Amino acid sequence: MTIIVTGGAGFIGSNFIFHMLEKYPDYRIVCLDKLTYAGNLSTLASVMDNPQFRFVKGDICDREAVYNLFEEEEPDIVVNYAAESHVDRSIENPGVFLETNIMGTATMMDACRKYGIERYHQVSTDEVYGDLPFDRPDLLFDEETPIHTSSPYSSSKASADLLVLAYHRTYGLPVTVSRCSNNYGPYHFPEKLIPLMIANALNDKPLPVYGEGINVRDWLYVEDHCKAVDLVIHHGRVGEVYNIGGHNEMRNIDIVKMICDALDKPYSLITYVTDRKGHDMRYAIDPSKIHTELGWLPETKFEDGIKKTISWYLDNREWWETIISGEYRNYYKAMYVNR
Numbered sequence: 001m002t003i004i005v006t007g008g009a010g011f012i013g014s015n016f017i018f019h020m021l022e023k024y025p026d027y028r029i030v031c032l033d034k035l036t037y038a039g040n041l042s043t044l045a046s047v048m049d050n051p052q053f054r055f056v057k058g059d060i061c062d063r064e065a066v067y068n069l070f071e072e073e074e075p076d077i078v079v080n081y082a083a084e085s086h087v088d089r090s091i092e093n094p095g096v097f098l099e100t101n102i103m104g105t106a107t108m109m110d111a112c113r114k115y116g117i118e119r120y121h122q123v124s125t126d127e128v129y130g131d132l133p134f135d136r137p138d139l140l141f142d143e144e145t146p147i148h149t150s151s152p153y154s155s156s157k158a159s160a161d162l163l164v165l166a167y168h169r170t171y172g173l174p175v176t177v178s179r180c181s182n183n184y185g186p187y188h189f190p191e192k193l194i195p196l197m198i199a200n201a202l203n204d205k206p207l208p209v210y211g212e213g214i215n216v217r218d219w220l221y222v223e224d225h226c227k228a229v230d231l232v233i234h235h236g237r238v239g240e241v242y243n244i245g246g247h248n249e250m251r252n253i254d255i256v257k258m259i260c261d262a263l264d265k266p267y268s269l270i271t272y273v274t275d276r277k278g279h280d281m282r283y284a285i286d287p288s289k290i291h292t293e294l295g296w297l298p299e300t301k302f303e304d305g306i307k308k309t310i311s312w313y314l315d316n317r318e319w320w321e322t323i324i325s326g327e328y329r330n331y332y333k334a335m336y337v338n339r
């Protein structure tokens with residue numbers, strides 16, 4: 001079995017590669033990654049010498065490179081994690097999101113059609129459903145919830161989802177789609193809420209909370225997401241969408257306070273800053289379908305997952321300090337100074 005994992009030098013893709021190499025020692029895993037600002041080869045250092053693993057630097061939009069890779073590797077399964085993934089960056093510069101998230105997805109699926117595949121899996125997001133109101137805790141996203149996006153990021157991911165389902169209907173491509181809630185865990189790029197707050201708190205820097213900090217996200221430990229995708233690619237029904245989420249809704253401000261408490265840092269570091277444009281209020285997933293059909297349930301409780309995550313950032317300072325000392329400084333300045 002050969003699996004091409006795109007975007008495997010990023011946060012979730014790398015965790016998925018670790019999971020797969022450990023669980024299926026006889027599988028060949030080929031990572032295709034462009035190494036954008038979010039991709040980090042040092043993340044994959046522990047598997048680089050594994051004979052079952054191959055890293056290929058390349059762009060999922062580069063048709064010739066993608067086709068060559070399919071000819072060389074003859075993959076059975078493709079799991080597409082590669083994407084521009086940060087909402088704030090999409091608000092500043094939507095173009096690259098459309099290119100990678102939509103055109104890149106189309107290119108990968110064209111290769112699957114041309115060379116044949118057992119399964120193409122699209123890693124999507126709950127953000128395609130838009131947001132839910134604060135005063136209706138009974139409402140959750142299920143797979144029938146209408147697509148209703150807010151940001152250029154979520155719109156590009158929704159476009160890709162529609163294209164994936166259209167390739168199934170039109171060409172019979174054996175696809176599955178998973179839509180997951182917010183992940184956290186090791187190797188999370190420090191532009192996202194949890195790793196940014198951990199890194200800033202450790203450096204005694206202000207903790208920039210957007211708006212009033214009352215927006216709600218449904219947090220899932222990354223390993224649980226990887227296990228869910230593993231189940232979907234092996235046992236999920238072709239043409240189906242599976243929502244993945246942990247029934248773990250939390251307000252941003254409560255997470256930031258938890259991080260302060262865990263690191264023994266004062267709440268006075270918390271700084272309320274101008275809200276994100278079009279900021280989604282609340283996300284919450286109904287994971288009944290994947291639970292009923294595939295037996296998936298989240299295994300890591302938030303209290304344990306956040307402790308593990310904070311310990312990881314304490315033990316792996318070099319990984320994130322290298323990131324925040326580079327080009328990230330310009331991003332941070334543009335995004336947060338005078339906000």
Ligand code: NAD
Nearest residue numbers: 007009010011012034035036038039059060082083182183
């Ligand atoms: P990430 O930004 O950490 O990693 C993205 C990876 O894709 C990087 O390694 C980057 O180099 C690579 N990449 C970007 N453009 C590429 C291109 N054109 N060709 C090849 N590689 C390219 O993202 P992540 O948080 O790991 O998210 C992975 C996937 O999961 C994305 O599709 C995202 O939409 C989805 N998702 C993320 C979350 C979350 O909470 N992070 C939740 C649900 C779904």
Ligand code: TYD
Nearest residue numbers: 087182191192193194208209210215217252
């Ligand atoms: P983020 O990690 O960017 O994920 P997403 O927007 O895809 O859900 O943000 C999570 C929440 O945290 C979101 O409501 C925005 C908020 N946030 C802050 O308050 N401050 C920050 O510096 C960042 C990056 C996010």
